[in-house]
Amino acid sequence: MPTIKEGVAELRHLRYFLAIASEGSFRAGARKLFLSQPTLSHQIQQLEMQMGATLFERLPRSARLTAAGRVLHARAIRILRELDDAKREIADLQQLSAGELRIGIVSTVNVAVIPEAVGNFRNAHPNVSVSVRELPMEALEAELLAGHLDLGISFLPAKSGRRIEAEPLFIENLVAVLPPGHALARRRRITLPEVLDHPMVLLSHGFCTRELVLESVALQGLEHVLRPAIEMNSIEGVLATVRQTGMLTLMPDAAVRWEHHPDLVIKPLRDAAEQLSFRRVGLIWVSGGHRTAAACTFAEGVKSVLKSRD
Known part of the structure:
Protein backbone atom coordinates (compact mmCIF):
# COMPACT_ATOMS: atom_id res chain seq x y z
CA MET A 1 0.00 0.00 0.00
CA ARG A 81 -26.66 12.50 5.15
CA GLU A 82 -25.45 15.09 7.67
CA LEU A 83 -24.50 17.39 4.81
CA ASP A 84 -27.97 17.02 3.30
CA ASP A 85 -29.51 17.77 6.71
CA ALA A 86 -27.39 20.91 6.97
CA LYS A 87 -28.57 22.05 3.56
CA ARG A 88 -32.20 21.51 4.55
CA GLU A 89 -31.75 23.34 7.86
CA ILE A 90 -30.28 26.30 6.02
CA ALA A 91 -33.19 26.23 3.59
CA ASP A 92 -35.51 26.34 6.59
CA LEU A 93 -34.12 29.77 7.43
CA GLN A 94 -35.76 31.01 4.25
CA GLN A 95 -39.16 30.32 5.83
CA LEU A 96 -40.31 27.80 3.24
CA SER A 97 -39.55 30.10 0.33
CA ALA A 98 -37.60 27.28 -1.34
CA GLY A 99 -36.56 23.68 -0.82
CA GLU A 100 -38.28 20.34 -1.06
CA LEU A 101 -40.55 18.06 0.92
CA ARG A 102 -40.22 14.29 0.54
CA ILE A 103 -43.10 12.22 1.90
CA GLY A 104 -43.60 8.46 2.08
CA ILE A 105 -47.07 7.01 2.56
CA VAL A 106 -48.94 3.71 2.65
CA SER A 107 -51.62 3.26 0.01
CA THR A 108 -54.93 3.77 1.82
CA VAL A 109 -53.74 7.01 3.42
CA ASN A 110 -52.70 8.32 0.02
CA VAL A 111 -56.23 8.03 -1.36
CA ALA A 112 -58.02 9.44 1.66
CA VAL A 113 -55.78 12.19 3.03
CA ILE A 114 -52.71 13.08 1.00
CA PRO A 115 -54.21 14.81 -2.08
CA GLU A 116 -56.03 17.40 0.02
CA ALA A 117 -53.09 17.91 2.39
CA VAL A 118 -50.65 18.32 -0.50
CA GLY A 119 -52.96 20.77 -2.25
CA ASN A 120 -53.27 22.89 0.89
CA PHE A 121 -49.52 22.86 1.43
CA ARG A 122 -48.71 23.85 -2.15
CA ASN A 123 -51.23 26.68 -2.10
CA ALA A 124 -49.56 28.08 1.01
CA HIS A 125 -45.95 27.39 -0.08
CA PRO A 126 -45.81 27.32 -3.90
CA ASN A 127 -42.00 27.45 -4.07
CA VAL A 128 -41.47 24.25 -2.12
CA SER A 129 -41.39 21.16 -4.34
CA VAL A 130 -43.30 18.16 -3.01
CA SER A 131 -42.54 14.50 -3.73
CA VAL A 132 -44.96 11.80 -2.54
CA ARG A 133 -43.98 8.14 -2.78
CA GLU A 134 -46.37 5.28 -2.08
CA LEU A 135 -44.43 2.44 -0.44
CA PRO A 136 -44.97 -0.78 1.54
CA MET A 137 -44.50 -0.30 5.28
CA GLU A 138 -41.05 -1.89 5.53
CA ALA A 139 -39.69 -0.02 2.50
CA LEU A 140 -41.10 3.26 3.79
CA GLU A 141 -39.28 2.92 7.12
CA ALA A 142 -36.05 1.94 5.37
CA GLU A 143 -36.21 4.99 3.09
CA LEU A 144 -36.93 7.26 6.05
CA LEU A 145 -33.96 5.89 8.04
CA ALA A 146 -31.70 6.22 5.00
CA GLY A 147 -32.51 9.94 4.79
CA HIS A 148 -34.41 9.68 1.51
CA LEU A 149 -37.69 10.88 3.07
CA ASP A 150 -38.49 13.78 5.42
CA LEU A 151 -41.69 12.31 6.82
CA GLY A 152 -43.71 9.12 6.66
CA ILE A 153 -47.37 8.28 7.18
CA SER A 154 -47.60 4.60 7.95
CA PHE A 155 -49.05 1.89 10.14
CA LEU A 156 -48.14 1.73 13.82
CA PRO A 157 -46.26 0.42 15.64
CA ALA A 158 -43.24 0.89 13.42
CA LYS A 159 -41.25 -2.25 12.68
CA SER A 160 -37.93 -0.44 13.17
CA GLY A 161 -38.49 -0.01 16.90
CA ARG A 162 -36.77 2.80 18.73
CA ARG A 163 -35.17 4.18 15.57
CA ILE A 164 -38.60 5.56 14.64
CA GLU A 165 -40.70 8.12 16.51
CA ALA A 166 -44.45 7.99 15.88
CA GLU A 167 -47.46 10.23 16.40
CA PRO A 168 -50.87 8.49 16.07
CA LEU A 169 -53.38 9.99 13.63
CA PHE A 170 -56.36 7.65 13.35
CA ILE A 171 -57.50 4.01 13.38
CA GLU A 172 -58.52 2.11 10.25
CA ASN A 173 -61.48 -0.26 10.67
CA LEU A 174 -62.99 -2.46 7.98
CA VAL A 175 -66.32 -1.51 6.43
CA ALA A 176 -68.46 -3.24 3.83
CA VAL A 177 -69.01 -1.30 0.60
CA LEU A 178 -72.12 -2.25 -1.38
CA PRO A 179 -74.29 -1.02 -4.27
CA PRO A 180 -77.73 0.21 -3.12
CA GLY A 181 -79.52 -2.82 -4.55
CA HIS A 182 -77.43 -5.39 -2.69
CA ALA A 183 -79.22 -7.82 -0.36
CA LEU A 184 -77.31 -6.50 2.66
CA ALA A 185 -77.68 -2.80 1.84
CA ARG A 186 -80.83 -2.32 3.93
CA ARG A 187 -79.72 -4.41 6.89
CA ARG A 188 -79.14 -2.39 10.05
CA ARG A 189 -76.36 -4.67 11.28
CA ILE A 190 -74.06 -6.90 9.27
CA THR A 191 -71.14 -9.07 10.36
CA LEU A 192 -68.09 -10.47 8.63
CA PRO A 193 -69.54 -14.01 8.27
CA GLU A 194 -72.62 -12.53 6.57
CA VAL A 195 -70.43 -10.53 4.18
CA LEU A 196 -68.44 -13.65 3.28
CA ASP A 197 -71.66 -15.38 2.21
CA HIS A 198 -71.83 -13.09 -0.84
CA PRO A 199 -69.66 -12.77 -3.98
CA MET A 200 -66.91 -10.28 -3.30
CA VAL A 201 -64.36 -8.03 -5.00
CA LEU A 202 -61.10 -7.55 -3.08
CA LEU A 203 -57.78 -5.81 -3.48
CA SER A 204 -55.03 -8.22 -4.51
CA HIS A 205 -52.50 -9.88 -2.22
CA GLY A 206 -49.70 -7.50 -1.20
CA PHE A 207 -52.05 -4.64 -0.34
CA CYS A 208 -52.36 -3.70 3.33
CA THR A 209 -56.15 -3.82 2.97
CA ARG A 210 -55.98 -7.48 1.92
CA GLU A 211 -53.85 -8.22 4.99
CA LEU A 212 -56.44 -6.51 7.19
CA VAL A 213 -59.17 -8.70 5.72
CA LEU A 214 -57.07 -11.86 6.12
CA GLU A 215 -56.32 -11.04 9.76
CA SER A 216 -60.01 -10.49 10.51
CA VAL A 217 -60.98 -13.71 8.77
CA ALA A 218 -58.32 -15.60 10.75
CA LEU A 219 -59.58 -14.19 14.05
CA GLN A 220 -62.93 -15.88 13.36
CA GLY A 221 -61.52 -19.06 11.82
CA LEU A 222 -63.15 -18.30 8.47
CA GLU A 223 -60.14 -18.70 6.17
CA HIS A 224 -61.89 -21.51 4.26
CA VAL A 225 -64.83 -19.18 3.49
CA LEU A 226 -62.86 -16.32 1.97
CA ARG A 227 -63.01 -16.88 -1.79
CA PRO A 228 -63.15 -13.52 -3.61
CA ALA A 229 -64.78 -13.73 -7.02
CA ILE A 230 -62.65 -10.90 -8.42
CA GLU A 231 -59.31 -9.40 -7.36
CA MET A 232 -58.12 -5.95 -8.46
CA ASN A 233 -54.91 -3.98 -7.93
CA SER A 234 -56.40 -0.53 -7.26
CA ILE A 235 -59.04 0.93 -4.96
CA GLU A 236 -60.77 2.75 -7.81
CA GLY A 237 -60.81 -0.47 -9.82
CA VAL A 238 -62.48 -2.30 -6.95
CA LEU A 239 -65.13 0.41 -6.52
CA ALA A 240 -65.85 0.51 -10.25
CA THR A 241 -66.26 -3.27 -10.26
CA VAL A 242 -68.66 -3.10 -7.30
CA ARG A 243 -70.80 -0.71 -9.34
CA GLN A 244 -70.60 -2.83 -12.48
CA THR A 245 -71.22 -6.27 -10.96
CA GLY A 246 -73.41 -5.57 -7.94
CA MET A 247 -70.93 -7.40 -5.70
CA LEU A 248 -69.62 -6.02 -2.41
CA THR A 249 -66.13 -5.37 -1.05
CA LEU A 250 -64.32 -4.73 2.23
CA MET A 251 -62.27 -1.56 2.68
CA PRO A 252 -60.75 0.37 5.58
CA ASP A 253 -63.15 3.17 6.52
CA ALA A 254 -60.41 5.77 5.94
CA ALA A 255 -59.41 4.46 2.51
CA VAL A 256 -61.68 6.74 0.46
CA ARG A 257 -63.54 10.01 0.87
CA TRP A 258 -66.89 8.26 0.84
CA GLU A 259 -68.84 11.50 0.38
CA HIS A 260 -67.44 11.47 -3.16
CA HIS A 261 -69.22 8.13 -3.78
CA PRO A 262 -72.87 8.83 -2.89
CA ASP A 263 -74.01 5.92 -5.06
CA LEU A 264 -72.39 3.36 -2.73
CA VAL A 265 -73.59 2.17 0.69
CA ILE A 266 -71.02 2.01 3.49
CA LYS A 267 -71.78 -0.40 6.34
CA PRO A 268 -69.65 -0.81 9.49
CA LEU A 269 -69.13 -4.40 10.57
CA ARG A 270 -70.87 -5.19 13.87
CA ASP A 271 -68.75 -8.13 15.01
CA ALA A 272 -67.24 -7.98 18.49
CA ALA A 273 -64.13 -5.76 18.59
CA GLU A 274 -61.82 -8.68 19.32
CA GLN A 275 -63.10 -10.47 16.20
CA LEU A 276 -61.95 -7.80 13.75
CA SER A 277 -58.46 -6.60 12.96
CA PHE A 278 -57.67 -2.90 12.69
CA ARG A 279 -54.66 -0.69 12.00
CA ARG A 280 -53.34 2.39 13.68
CA VAL A 281 -52.04 5.03 11.25
CA GLY A 282 -49.64 7.77 12.25
CA LEU A 283 -46.83 10.13 11.36
CA ILE A 284 -43.36 8.61 11.59
CA TRP A 285 -39.99 10.36 11.91
CA VAL A 286 -36.39 9.31 12.44
CA SER A 287 -35.85 9.21 16.19
CA GLY A 288 -33.73 12.21 17.18
CA GLY A 289 -33.41 13.32 13.56
CA HIS A 290 -33.85 16.81 12.21
CA ARG A 291 -37.44 17.70 11.31
CA THR A 292 -37.58 20.20 8.51
CA ALA A 293 -39.94 23.14 8.70
CA ALA A 294 -41.68 21.86 5.56
CA ALA A 295 -42.25 18.42 7.07
CA CYS A 296 -43.56 19.87 10.34
CA THR A 297 -45.89 22.23 8.48
CA PHE A 298 -47.18 19.42 6.29
CA ALA A 299 -47.74 17.18 9.33
CA GLU A 300 -49.89 19.87 10.93
CA GLY A 301 -51.78 20.17 7.64
CA VAL A 302 -52.54 16.44 7.64
CA LYS A 303 -53.90 16.68 11.18
CA SER A 304 -56.01 19.67 10.13
CA VAL A 305 -57.50 17.74 7.20
CA LEU A 306 -58.39 14.83 9.48
CA LYS A 307 -59.91 17.13 12.08
CA SER A 308 -62.13 18.74 9.45
CA ARG A 309 -63.63 15.31 8.66
CA ASP A 310 -64.49 14.42 12.26
Whole structure:
Protein backbone atom coordinates (compact mmCIF):
# COMPACT_ATOMS: atom_id res chain seq x y z
CA MET A 1 0.00 0.00 0.00
CA PRO A 2 1.40 3.47 -0.84
CA THR A 3 2.42 5.79 1.95
CA ILE A 4 -0.50 7.64 3.54
CA LYS A 5 -1.00 10.95 1.78
CA GLU A 6 -1.48 14.18 3.66
CA GLY A 7 -4.84 15.87 3.21
CA VAL A 8 -8.51 15.23 3.69
CA ALA A 9 -10.80 13.20 1.46
CA GLU A 10 -13.11 15.45 -0.53
CA LEU A 11 -16.85 14.93 -0.86
CA ARG A 12 -16.48 13.85 -4.46
CA HIS A 13 -14.24 10.98 -3.33
CA LEU A 14 -16.96 9.77 -0.97
CA ARG A 15 -19.65 10.05 -3.65
CA TYR A 16 -17.48 8.12 -6.11
CA PHE A 17 -16.74 5.50 -3.46
CA LEU A 18 -20.45 5.01 -2.66
CA ALA A 19 -21.34 4.77 -6.34
CA ILE A 20 -18.93 1.87 -6.86
CA ALA A 21 -20.15 0.15 -3.69
CA SER A 22 -23.76 0.54 -4.85
CA GLU A 23 -23.19 -0.57 -8.45
CA GLY A 24 -20.79 -3.39 -7.60
CA SER A 25 -18.05 -2.55 -10.10
CA PHE A 26 -15.80 0.27 -11.28
CA ARG A 27 -17.26 0.05 -14.78
CA ALA A 28 -20.89 0.40 -13.61
CA GLY A 29 -19.91 3.11 -11.14
CA ALA A 30 -18.17 5.11 -13.87
CA ARG A 31 -21.22 4.78 -16.11
CA LYS A 32 -23.50 6.01 -13.32
CA LEU A 33 -21.21 8.99 -12.60
CA PHE A 34 -20.60 9.82 -16.29
CA LEU A 35 -16.85 9.42 -15.77
CA SER A 36 -14.27 7.38 -17.58
CA GLN A 37 -13.19 4.25 -15.74
CA PRO A 38 -9.51 5.33 -15.52
CA THR A 39 -10.56 8.68 -14.00
CA LEU A 40 -12.72 6.94 -11.42
CA SER A 41 -9.97 4.45 -10.59
CA HIS A 42 -7.51 7.30 -10.06
CA GLN A 43 -9.91 9.09 -7.70
CA ILE A 44 -10.41 5.93 -5.62
CA GLN A 45 -6.64 5.41 -5.48
CA GLN A 46 -6.33 8.93 -4.05
CA LEU A 47 -8.96 8.11 -1.47
CA GLU A 48 -7.23 4.87 -0.53
CA MET A 49 -3.94 6.72 -0.06
CA GLN A 50 -5.65 9.21 2.22
CA MET A 51 -7.35 6.42 4.19
CA GLY A 52 -4.17 4.35 4.33
CA ALA A 53 -6.01 1.17 3.34
CA THR A 54 -7.36 -0.72 0.33
CA LEU A 55 -11.10 -0.11 0.12
CA PHE A 56 -12.11 -2.50 -2.68
CA GLU A 57 -11.12 -5.99 -3.73
CA ARG A 58 -10.61 -5.63 -7.50
CA LEU A 59 -12.16 -8.73 -9.06
CA PRO A 60 -12.26 -9.48 -12.81
CA ARG A 61 -15.83 -8.18 -13.31
CA SER A 62 -16.73 -6.64 -9.97
CA ALA A 63 -15.49 -4.74 -6.93
CA ARG A 64 -16.15 -5.85 -3.36
CA LEU A 65 -15.68 -3.81 -0.20
CA THR A 66 -12.82 -4.81 2.07
CA ALA A 67 -13.16 -4.66 5.86
CA ALA A 68 -11.75 -1.11 5.72
CA GLY A 69 -14.16 -0.31 2.91
CA ARG A 70 -17.11 -1.42 5.00
CA VAL A 71 -16.04 0.89 7.81
CA LEU A 72 -15.77 3.85 5.44
CA HIS A 73 -19.07 2.94 3.75
CA ALA A 74 -21.08 3.38 6.95
CA ARG A 75 -19.28 6.64 7.76
CA ALA A 76 -19.61 8.03 4.23
CA ILE A 77 -23.38 7.50 4.20
CA ARG A 78 -23.61 9.30 7.55
CA ILE A 79 -21.38 12.18 6.41
CA LEU A 80 -23.39 12.83 3.25
CA ARG A 81 -26.66 12.50 5.15
CA GLU A 82 -25.45 15.09 7.67
CA LEU A 83 -24.50 17.39 4.81
CA ASP A 84 -27.97 17.02 3.30
CA ASP A 85 -29.51 17.77 6.71
CA ALA A 86 -27.39 20.91 6.97
CA LYS A 87 -28.57 22.05 3.56
CA ARG A 88 -32.20 21.51 4.55
CA GLU A 89 -31.75 23.34 7.86
CA ILE A 90 -30.28 26.30 6.02
CA ALA A 91 -33.19 26.23 3.59
CA ASP A 92 -35.51 26.34 6.59
CA LEU A 93 -34.12 29.77 7.43
CA GLN A 94 -35.76 31.01 4.25
CA GLN A 95 -39.16 30.32 5.83
CA LEU A 96 -40.31 27.80 3.24
CA SER A 97 -39.55 30.10 0.33
CA ALA A 98 -37.60 27.28 -1.34
CA GLY A 99 -36.56 23.68 -0.82
CA GLU A 100 -38.28 20.34 -1.06
CA LEU A 101 -40.55 18.06 0.92
CA ARG A 102 -40.22 14.29 0.54
CA ILE A 103 -43.10 12.22 1.90
CA GLY A 104 -43.60 8.46 2.08
CA ILE A 105 -47.07 7.01 2.56
CA VAL A 106 -48.94 3.71 2.65
CA SER A 107 -51.62 3.26 0.01
CA THR A 108 -54.93 3.77 1.82
CA VAL A 109 -53.74 7.01 3.42
CA ASN A 110 -52.70 8.32 0.02
CA VAL A 111 -56.23 8.03 -1.36
CA ALA A 112 -58.02 9.44 1.66
CA VAL A 113 -55.78 12.19 3.03
CA ILE A 114 -52.71 13.08 1.00
CA PRO A 115 -54.21 14.81 -2.08
CA GLU A 116 -56.03 17.40 0.02
CA ALA A 117 -53.09 17.91 2.39
CA VAL A 118 -50.65 18.32 -0.50
CA GLY A 119 -52.96 20.77 -2.25
CA ASN A 120 -53.27 22.89 0.89
CA PHE A 121 -49.52 22.86 1.43
CA ARG A 122 -48.71 23.85 -2.15
CA ASN A 123 -51.23 26.68 -2.10
CA ALA A 124 -49.56 28.08 1.01
CA HIS A 125 -45.95 27.39 -0.08
CA PRO A 126 -45.81 27.32 -3.90
CA ASN A 127 -42.00 27.45 -4.07
CA VAL A 128 -41.47 24.25 -2.12
CA SER A 129 -41.39 21.16 -4.34
CA VAL A 130 -43.30 18.16 -3.01
CA SER A 131 -42.54 14.50 -3.73
CA VAL A 132 -44.96 11.80 -2.54
CA ARG A 133 -43.98 8.14 -2.78
CA GLU A 134 -46.37 5.28 -2.08
CA LEU A 135 -44.43 2.44 -0.44
CA PRO A 136 -44.97 -0.78 1.54
CA MET A 137 -44.50 -0.30 5.28
CA GLU A 138 -41.05 -1.89 5.53
CA ALA A 139 -39.69 -0.02 2.50
CA LEU A 140 -41.10 3.26 3.79
CA GLU A 141 -39.28 2.92 7.12
CA ALA A 142 -36.05 1.94 5.37
CA GLU A 143 -36.21 4.99 3.09
CA LEU A 144 -36.93 7.26 6.05
CA LEU A 145 -33.96 5.89 8.04
CA ALA A 146 -31.70 6.22 5.00
CA GLY A 147 -32.51 9.94 4.79
CA HIS A 148 -34.41 9.68 1.51
CA LEU A 149 -37.69 10.88 3.07
CA ASP A 150 -38.49 13.78 5.42
CA LEU A 151 -41.69 12.31 6.82
CA GLY A 152 -43.71 9.12 6.66
CA ILE A 153 -47.37 8.28 7.18
CA SER A 154 -47.60 4.60 7.95
CA PHE A 155 -49.05 1.89 10.14
CA LEU A 156 -48.14 1.73 13.82
CA PRO A 157 -46.26 0.42 15.64
CA ALA A 158 -43.24 0.89 13.42
CA LYS A 159 -41.25 -2.25 12.68
CA SER A 160 -37.93 -0.44 13.17
CA GLY A 161 -38.49 -0.01 16.90
CA ARG A 162 -36.77 2.80 18.73
CA ARG A 163 -35.17 4.18 15.57
CA ILE A 164 -38.60 5.56 14.64
CA GLU A 165 -40.70 8.12 16.51
CA ALA A 166 -44.45 7.99 15.88
CA GLU A 167 -47.46 10.23 16.40
CA PRO A 168 -50.87 8.49 16.07
CA LEU A 169 -53.38 9.99 13.63
CA PHE A 170 -56.36 7.65 13.35
CA ILE A 171 -57.50 4.01 13.38
CA GLU A 172 -58.52 2.11 10.25
CA ASN A 173 -61.48 -0.26 10.67
CA LEU A 174 -62.99 -2.46 7.98
CA VAL A 175 -66.32 -1.51 6.43
CA ALA A 176 -68.46 -3.24 3.83
CA VAL A 177 -69.01 -1.30 0.60
CA LEU A 178 -72.12 -2.25 -1.38
CA PRO A 179 -74.29 -1.02 -4.27
CA PRO A 180 -77.73 0.21 -3.12
CA GLY A 181 -79.52 -2.82 -4.55
CA HIS A 182 -77.43 -5.39 -2.69
CA ALA A 183 -79.22 -7.82 -0.36
CA LEU A 184 -77.31 -6.50 2.66
CA ALA A 185 -77.68 -2.80 1.84
CA ARG A 186 -80.83 -2.32 3.93
CA ARG A 187 -79.72 -4.41 6.89
CA ARG A 188 -79.14 -2.39 10.05
CA ARG A 189 -76.36 -4.67 11.28
CA ILE A 190 -74.06 -6.90 9.27
CA THR A 191 -71.14 -9.07 10.36
CA LEU A 192 -68.09 -10.47 8.63
CA PRO A 193 -69.54 -14.01 8.27
CA GLU A 194 -72.62 -12.53 6.57
CA VAL A 195 -70.43 -10.53 4.18
CA LEU A 196 -68.44 -13.65 3.28
CA ASP A 197 -71.66 -15.38 2.21
CA HIS A 198 -71.83 -13.09 -0.84
CA PRO A 199 -69.66 -12.77 -3.98
CA MET A 200 -66.91 -10.28 -3.30
CA VAL A 201 -64.36 -8.03 -5.00
CA LEU A 202 -61.10 -7.55 -3.08
CA LEU A 203 -57.78 -5.81 -3.48
CA SER A 204 -55.03 -8.22 -4.51
CA HIS A 205 -52.50 -9.88 -2.22
CA GLY A 206 -49.70 -7.50 -1.20
CA PHE A 207 -52.05 -4.64 -0.34
CA CYS A 208 -52.36 -3.70 3.33
CA THR A 209 -56.15 -3.82 2.97
CA ARG A 210 -55.98 -7.48 1.92
CA GLU A 211 -53.85 -8.22 4.99
CA LEU A 212 -56.44 -6.51 7.19
CA VAL A 213 -59.17 -8.70 5.72
CA LEU A 214 -57.07 -11.86 6.12
CA GLU A 215 -56.32 -11.04 9.76
CA SER A 216 -60.01 -10.49 10.51
CA VAL A 217 -60.98 -13.71 8.77
CA ALA A 218 -58.32 -15.60 10.75
CA LEU A 219 -59.58 -14.19 14.05
CA GLN A 220 -62.93 -15.88 13.36
CA GLY A 221 -61.52 -19.06 11.82
CA LEU A 222 -63.15 -18.30 8.47
CA GLU A 223 -60.14 -18.70 6.17
CA HIS A 224 -61.89 -21.51 4.26
CA VAL A 225 -64.83 -19.18 3.49
CA LEU A 226 -62.86 -16.32 1.97
CA ARG A 227 -63.01 -16.88 -1.79
CA PRO A 228 -63.15 -13.52 -3.61
CA ALA A 229 -64.78 -13.73 -7.02
CA ILE A 230 -62.65 -10.90 -8.42
CA GLU A 231 -59.31 -9.40 -7.36
CA MET A 232 -58.12 -5.95 -8.46
CA ASN A 233 -54.91 -3.98 -7.93
CA SER A 234 -56.40 -0.53 -7.26
CA ILE A 235 -59.04 0.93 -4.96
CA GLU A 236 -60.77 2.75 -7.81
CA GLY A 237 -60.81 -0.47 -9.82
CA VAL A 238 -62.48 -2.30 -6.95
CA LEU A 239 -65.13 0.41 -6.52
CA ALA A 240 -65.85 0.51 -10.25
CA THR A 241 -66.26 -3.27 -10.26
CA VAL A 242 -68.66 -3.10 -7.30
CA ARG A 243 -70.80 -0.71 -9.34
CA GLN A 244 -70.60 -2.83 -12.48
CA THR A 245 -71.22 -6.27 -10.96
CA GLY A 246 -73.41 -5.57 -7.94
CA MET A 247 -70.93 -7.40 -5.70
CA LEU A 248 -69.62 -6.02 -2.41
CA THR A 249 -66.13 -5.37 -1.05
CA LEU A 250 -64.32 -4.73 2.23
CA MET A 251 -62.27 -1.56 2.68
CA PRO A 252 -60.75 0.37 5.58
CA ASP A 253 -63.15 3.17 6.52
CA ALA A 254 -60.41 5.77 5.94
CA ALA A 255 -59.41 4.46 2.51
CA VAL A 256 -61.68 6.74 0.46
CA ARG A 257 -63.54 10.01 0.87
CA TRP A 258 -66.89 8.26 0.84
CA GLU A 259 -68.84 11.50 0.38
CA HIS A 260 -67.44 11.47 -3.16
CA HIS A 261 -69.22 8.13 -3.78
CA PRO A 262 -72.87 8.83 -2.89
CA ASP A 263 -74.01 5.92 -5.06
CA LEU A 264 -72.39 3.36 -2.73
CA VAL A 265 -73.59 2.17 0.69
CA ILE A 266 -71.02 2.01 3.49
CA LYS A 267 -71.78 -0.40 6.34
CA PRO A 268 -69.65 -0.81 9.49
CA LEU A 269 -69.13 -4.40 10.57
CA ARG A 270 -70.87 -5.19 13.87
CA ASP A 271 -68.75 -8.13 15.01
CA ALA A 272 -67.24 -7.98 18.49
CA ALA A 273 -64.13 -5.76 18.59
CA GLU A 274 -61.82 -8.68 19.32
CA GLN A 275 -63.10 -10.47 16.20
CA LEU A 276 -61.95 -7.80 13.75
CA SER A 277 -58.46 -6.60 12.96
CA PHE A 278 -57.67 -2.90 12.69
CA ARG A 279 -54.66 -0.69 12.00
CA ARG A 280 -53.34 2.39 13.68
CA VAL A 281 -52.04 5.03 11.25
CA GLY A 282 -49.64 7.77 12.25
CA LEU A 283 -46.83 10.13 11.36
CA ILE A 284 -43.36 8.61 11.59
CA TRP A 285 -39.99 10.36 11.91
CA VAL A 286 -36.39 9.31 12.44
CA SER A 287 -35.85 9.21 16.19
CA GLY A 288 -33.73 12.21 17.18
CA GLY A 289 -33.41 13.32 13.56
CA HIS A 290 -33.85 16.81 12.21
CA ARG A 291 -37.44 17.70 11.31
CA THR A 292 -37.58 20.20 8.51
CA ALA A 293 -39.94 23.14 8.70
CA ALA A 294 -41.68 21.86 5.56
CA ALA A 295 -42.25 18.42 7.07
CA CYS A 296 -43.56 19.87 10.34
CA THR A 297 -45.89 22.23 8.48
CA PHE A 298 -47.18 19.42 6.29
CA ALA A 299 -47.74 17.18 9.33
CA GLU A 300 -49.89 19.87 10.93
CA GLY A 301 -51.78 20.17 7.64
CA VAL A 302 -52.54 16.44 7.64
CA LYS A 303 -53.90 16.68 11.18
CA SER A 304 -56.01 19.67 10.13
CA VAL A 305 -57.50 17.74 7.20
CA LEU A 306 -58.39 14.83 9.48
CA LYS A 307 -59.91 17.13 12.08
CA SER A 308 -62.13 18.74 9.45
CA ARG A 309 -63.63 15.31 8.66
CA ASP A 310 -64.49 14.42 12.26
